Amino acid sequence: MKPNFSLRLRVFNLNCWDIPYVSKHRADRVKRLGDFLNMESFDLALLEEVWSEQDFQYLSQKLLPTYPAAHYFRSGIIGSGLCVFSKHPIQEFAQHIYTLNGYPYMIHHGDWFCGKAVGLLVLHLSGLVLNAYVTHLHAEYSRQKDIYLAHRVTQAWELAQFIHHTSKKADVVLLCGDLNLHPKDLGCRLLKEWTGLRDAYLETRDFKGAEEGCTMVPENCYVNQQELEPFPLGIRIDYVLYKAVPGFYISCKTLRTTTGHDPHSGSPLSDHEALMATLCVRHSPPQHTASPPCGPTECSPLTSVLREAWAELDLGMTHAHWWANLAGYVVGLGLLLLALLCALVAGGEFREVAILLWTPSVGLILGAGAVYLFHLKEVKALCRAQAELQHVLRRAREAQDPGPESQPSLFLGQQEGDRVEEQ
Amino acid sequence: MKPNFSLRLRVFNLNCWDIPYVSKHRADRVKRLGDFLNMESFDLALLEEVWSEQDFQYLSQKLLPTYPAAHYFRSGIIGSGLCVFSKHPIQEFAQHIYTLNGYPYMIHHGDWFCGKAVGLLVLHLSGLVLNAYVTHLHAEYSRQKDIYLAHRVTQAWELAQFIHHTSKKADVVLLCGDLNLHPKDLGCRLLKEWTGLRDAYLETRDFKGAEEGCTMVPENCYVNQQELEPFPLGIRIDYVLYKAVPGFYISCKTLRTTTGHDPHSGSPLSDHEALMATLCVRHSPPQHTASPPCGPTECSPLTSVLREAWAELDLGMTHAHWWANLAGYVVGLGLLLLALLCALVAGGEFREVAILLWTPSVGLILGAGAVYLFHLKEVKALCRAQAELQHVLRRAREAQDPGPESQPSLFLGQQEGDRVEEQ
Numbered sequence: 001m002k003p004n005f006s007l008r009l010r011v012f013n014l015n016c017w018d019i020p021y022v023s024k025h026r027a028d029r030v031k032r033l034g035d036f037l038n039m040e041s042f043d044l045a046l047l048e049e050v051w052s053e054q055d056f057q058y059l060s061q062k063l064l065p066t067y068p069a070a071h072y073f074r075s076g077i078i079g080s081g082l083c084v085f086s087k088h089p090i091q092e093f094a095q096h097i098y099t100l101n102g103y104p105y106m107i108h109h110g111d112w113f114c115g116k117a118v119g120l121l122v123l124h125l126s127g128l129v130l131n132a133y134v135t136h137l138h139a140e141y142s143r144q145k146d147i148y149l150a151h152r153v154t155q156a157w158e159l160a161q162f163i164h165h166t167s168k169k170a171d172v173v174l175l176c177g178d179l180n181l182h183p184k185d186l187g188c189r190l191l192k193e194w195t196g197l198r199d200a201y202l203e204t205r206d207f208k209g210a211e212e213g214c215t216m217v218p219e220n221c222y223v224n225q226q227e228l229e230p231f232p233l234g235i236r237i238d239y240v241l242y243k244a245v246p247g248f249y250i251s252c253k254t255l256r257t258t259t260g261h262d263p264h265s266g267s268p269l270s271d272h273e274a275l276m277a278t279l280c281v282r283h284s285p286p287q288h289t290a291s292p293p294c295g296p297t298e299c300s301p302l303t304s305v306l307r308e309a310w311a312e313l314d315l316g317m318t319h320a321h322w323w324a325n326l327a328g329y330v331v332g333l334g335l336l337l338l339a340l341l342c343a344l345v346a347g348g349e350f351r352e353v354a355i356l357l358w359t360p361s362v363g364l365i366l367g368a369g370a371v372y373l374f375h376l377k378e379v380k381a382l383c384r385a386q387a388e389l390q391h392v393l394r395r396a397r398e399a400q401d402p403g404p405e406s407q408p409s410l411f412l413g414q415q416e417g418d419r420v421e422e423q
Numbered sequence: 424m425k426p427n428f429s430l431r432l433r434v435f436n437l438n439c440w441d442i443p444y445v446s447k448h449r450a451d452r453v454k455r456l457g458d459f460l461n462m463e464s465f466d467l468a469l470l471e472e473v474w475s476e477q478d479f480q481y482l483s484q485k486l487l488p489t490y491p492a493a494h495y496f497r498s499g500i501i502g503s504g505l506c507v508f509s510k511h512p513i514q515e516f517a518q519h520i521y522t523l524n525g526y527p528y529m530i531h532h533g534d535w536f537c538g539k540a541v542g543l544l545v546l547h548l549s550g551l552v553l554n555a556y557v558t559h560l561h562a563e564y565s566r567q568k569d570i571y572l573a574h575r576v577t578q579a580w581e582l583a584q585f586i587h588h589t590s591k592k593a594d595v596v597l598l599c600g601d602l603n604l605h606p607k608d609l610g611c612r613l614l615k616e617w618t619g620l621r622d623a624y625l626e627t628r629d630f631k632g633a634e635e636g637c638t639m640v641p642e643n644c645y646v647n648q649q650e651l652e653p654f655p656l657g658i659r660i661d662y663v664l665y666k667a668v669p670g671f672y673i674s675c676k677t678l679r680t681t682t683g684h685d686p687h688s689g690s691p692l693s694d695h696e697a698l699m700a701t702l703c704v705r706h707s708p709p710q711h712t713a714s715p716p717c718g719p720t721e722c723s724p725l726t727s728v729l730r731e732a733w734a735e736l737d738l739g740m741t742h743a744h745w746w747a748n749l750a751g752y753v754v755g756l757g758l759l760l761l762a763l764l765c766a767l768v769a770g771g772e773f774r775e776v777a778i779l780l781w782t783p784s785v786g787l788i789l790g791a792g793a794v795y796l797f798h799l800k801e802v803k804a805l806c807r808a809q810a811e812l813q814h815v816l817r818r819a820r821e822a823q824d825p826g827p828e829s830q831p832s833l834f835l836g837q838q839e840g841d842r843v844e845e846q
Contacts (some may be wrong), residue, residue: 072810073807075805079803113796166591168592253732376500380500384498395514410777
């Protein structure tokens with residue numbers, strides 16, 4: 001690698017709103033997206049909500065001359081909706097499916113069926129290892145009463161951990177996607193603090209696009225205007241985030257977003273706005289050394305956000321326990337009802353009614369049993385994320401007070417079963 | 424780190440057969456295991472099938488003076504059963520829950536409810552980064568007609584990928600666990616070829632224990648003798664595997680297994696045998712340079728095992744499609760039945776019978792619908808693993824034939840939808 005090495009990387013990100021039978025003007029929008037991507041010839045195009053594999057195949061064929069490498073991340077029942085088109089060969093890919101992703105019985109929300117995930121691509125560009133991640137977190141259906149908050153925070157933590165553990169040999173890390181998180185939301189802060197990723201919108205000096213970088217704007221004809229009422233300018237939930245290891249410096253030269261229309265002022269490509277970033281990677285002069293993600297010791301923002309996340313997951317745990325208990329009681333009642341019905345049948349009284357009620361009560365037991373098991377699983381997943389958060393906090397305390405006499409209690413803390421300690 | 428640096432690592436691995444209400448003499452065995460671990464003072468004790476968190480808590484307390492760091496990997500509904508006790512501080516941990524892990528309707532097998540996983544611990548020992556993994560793959564209930572083979576191969580691949588992507592900065596990698604794979608089984612070969620891990624039993628010059636290193640032996644009174652009938656000496660399904668990066672050399676100085684009794688010839692600690700390895704890590708003299716996992720180009724064993732795995736997953740896919748189709752037909756029949764029943768009720772004929780059958784037919788539709796969705800998810804997961812295997816194979820072809828004229832077709836191959844190419 002030459003000392004005056006410099007790499008320019010043009011990146012495109014869009015939540016495509018490509019949902020069969022639901023999204024308006026799907027075929028036309030996918031066609032125009034393909035035309036636009038071909039014309040612009042980005043290095044990487046990272047897409048979310050491509051929930052039709054046929055549309056991915058169509059785009060693959062259409063983009064083949066410009067983007068010879070492509071990958072669709074399969075997961076869940078419907079699919080993660082994530083896919084990527086690259087001008088450069090993809091060396092490796094991997095994915096992580098989030099442990100928590102809504103509830104199967106919330107069919108009208110549908111997130112559970114998608115298997116939301118994070119996809120990883122490893123590219124080698126001019127001798128540099130680039131780890132590019134694409135993700136889509138659980139949707140926020142109500143900001144006032146967000147029953148999925150604990151799930152989204154857990155997803156943000158799993159995303160941060162996946163990046164942390166898989167990018168240890170990467171020179172540059174890039175994360176694009178629809179986080180369904182506003183910039184100051186807990187999940188977004190947790191992700192940025194733990195990974196050290198920086199926000200292209202906040203970093204760039206050359207931004208053109210929707211006001212305040214919003215990626216869902218009222219000007220977009222596909223957006224549900226009612227949902228955006230509390231936010232007259234719109235909301236910013238889609239991101240381009242990046243970082244480089246010490247020795248390299250990465251900056252966002254330009255950032256563009258669409259503004260409720262397609263890039264040529266036609267009808268929009270999606271209900272979200274597209275992000276188009278030009279990133280520049282070069283050797284880091286001493287004054288520009290990209291700071292590595294700061295360890296927990298010296299960074300109180302990290303410690304504080306970890307504690308906040310821990311508390312949020314604790315609320316989620318209370319909620320999950322409540323549902324598991326309720327479902328457990330229903331199973332118990334169902335069993336009692338079943339026993340009563342059997343007694344009635346045996347006794348010959350109300351025989352027809354008893355037989356009639358027998359099947360619904362079995363259904364009740366099975367249904368409530370499934371809900372019970374699901375929420376037990378939710379408790380386990382929240383508990384796991386809490387243990388990981390707690391571990392990071394403990395390592396911070398150990399680093400702050402490494403005296404030998406304090407070690408036994410610290411190590412005690414490292415073991416499980418003393419959750420109260422963090423409260 | 425000094426040039427004459429040398430690190431001795433004593434490792435213990437055991438599938439503990441700690442299943443509440445099922446396993447015999449559980450409390451006694453857990454107590455004796457704790458006593459033994461305390462007495463031996465290993466560097467790391469990696470345990471599987473600890474399916475009682477109370478037992479983990481008990482061991483944590485008992486082992487606290489000798490193993491100050493401990494962690495239980497929570498997942499699924501019951502838990503992964505994986506836990507670890509370490510003499511050294513655990514810097515970081517993470518886990519990956521396998522995407523495929525049996526079928527929820529196979530309640531008597533129970534694997535689905537456990538959320539089988541791989542756990543990762545990062546330790547810093549004398550300036551060396553050690554990534555220690557512990558895992559437990561899906562059980563093999565019938566070797567002749569193994570309906571879980573595709574799932575276990577997928578798990579082996581996910582395990583290999585998890586190690587591959589998370590150990591890039593590790594100096595030494597250690598994997599212990601119950602793989603439920605015989606040494607020459609496809610999953611075992613796939614794991615070893617793709618990660619470059621070496622088998623302590625095959626590498627050590629000082630082995631003492633059960634014949635042929637078996638870890639389930641007929642001498643063990645807890646073992647189902649009928650299951651071991653085809654294998655008079657027993658089977659080897661628990662492993663200690665390791666590797667080091669170039670610059671370091673790791674070897675297995677001694678490997679011991681129990682032989683159907685506890686280490687002091689009392690009644691066994693579990694239905695599996697314990698593995699006790701003494702590993703030695705030192706700077707690598709040129710003649711001993713640990714070879715990194717060989718790239719796919721030059722290694723035909725890797726290429727061949729990748730192809731074999733791809734074909735096995737294809738069989739699994741056919742199976743999953745068959746079940747999804749069957750369940751789909753049942754849903755269709757259930758809907759027809761429901762319509763017929765509604766017509767009968769409306770017409771007033773056989774009203775009571777129709778009402779009686781209404782609920783079971785709704786139950787049939789819901790049940791078959793759940794099975795349909797489950798197998799759709801299975802198809803997606805198998806398809807994802809196939810795509811990853813195919814990608815590695817393609818990279819091998821590209822590396823073998825990098826001529827510019829061959830690139831378009833190679834890149835075409837990199838895109839999805841041309842699965843037949845690999846058949």
